[in-house]
Amino acid sequence: MKASTHNAITTLISRSPVLAPCEPDLTAAVEALIATYEHHGKLIACGNGGSAADAEHIVGELMKGFLLPRKLGADWQAKFEAACPASADYFLKNLQGTLPAISLVNAVALGTAFANDQAPDLVFAQQVLGMGNENDTLLAISTSGNSTNVLYALDMARAKGMRTIALTGRSGGKIASEHRADITIRVPEDETYKIQELHLPVYHMLCIAVEQEFFG
Template identity: 50%
Template sequence: MDALETLLFRYPVLAPCRDSLAAAIAALIACYEADGTVFTCGNGGSAADADHIVGELLKGFTHPRPLPPADKQRLRELDPEDGSLLADRLQCGLRAFSLMSQIGITTAVGNDLGDALAPAQQLYGLGRPGDVLIALSTSGNARNVALAVQIAHLRKMTVIGLTGAGGGRLARLADIAIRAPAQQTYQIQELHLPIYHALCIAVENHFFPPAP
């Protein structure tokens, strides 16, 4: 059973989200096949989710992702001692970046330009065509998230919005809107976690198939 079907089996309440989930998986795979980057943003618990997503993408999530043999050999040639440690322990990563955890630029933008502009400013400097922004907002109306989404569109990125049943502005702005079927903030967040876990698993399995 693939990641999407497993998610829907475990959380049947998410069945109405099937098409948007499938579209999100396809968008993430296309991004990485084009050597792109996935960016994330959100506030409060959703900011923690934004960081969490990056953690699942940058190293092995459900299974190890050993380095390619050529990289292992080169590391050992560079330094016989530390090279072996790096070659044996590091794992392949999928390029991902949280716009919420860069304290220097976040506080600089907040002080000089306005707090709501921090994710947008980072994305203006870092985003490229073909990249993906995963934007999380339980209400769908977070101002800083909406501003980041507009910059993502300027940069010709694909926006995946994770929000609640109401959708809010994010559902209208996103290319792909995944509306968790709940109204209360904590209930929406409880559904966002298995949703983004499934997205990460699907992408990981595509690029790093698990051993039979």
């Protein structure tokens, strides 16, 4: 891990000292994401309600420049000039390097069809079954730690050999008590909105750290 990557963790703790007890799990989560991207994997995120919005937010920070410009290099210039010369300059000016990530919360047609035909609480698990690979990481967000569809998504990710990270509140719920995730970041709050207020700086830090690692 680069020094600049580790600085993202220390900066988070200095700005939000309440998160200091989470530091070992924060470090483990950053290391897991670095390993994912080093092995050409992707992040898959899921959650319900406000946590669904957080899953989308995370994808937005990873799939384009967050704090860094992520300019594409000469290798991409050569590929663009060979494949689509008329678009090459425009692509190089505007496109940015990515950290591949997808959210499971917006598959409306699939989700409604599967919920109607099969089992609503398996809708995330079905998507992990179809899209998850061994080098991927599932980031499962549940303020209570008890969201059934998130629990099943974690189970499916384990069955597929994926890394798993959970974001929860203080208790961790079933995710923590049943050890459903490899890494569980339990922010020290109990009310849903207060948990969500701490989830935001945590996942911003994760995005900053991996961006520093690969584009810093």
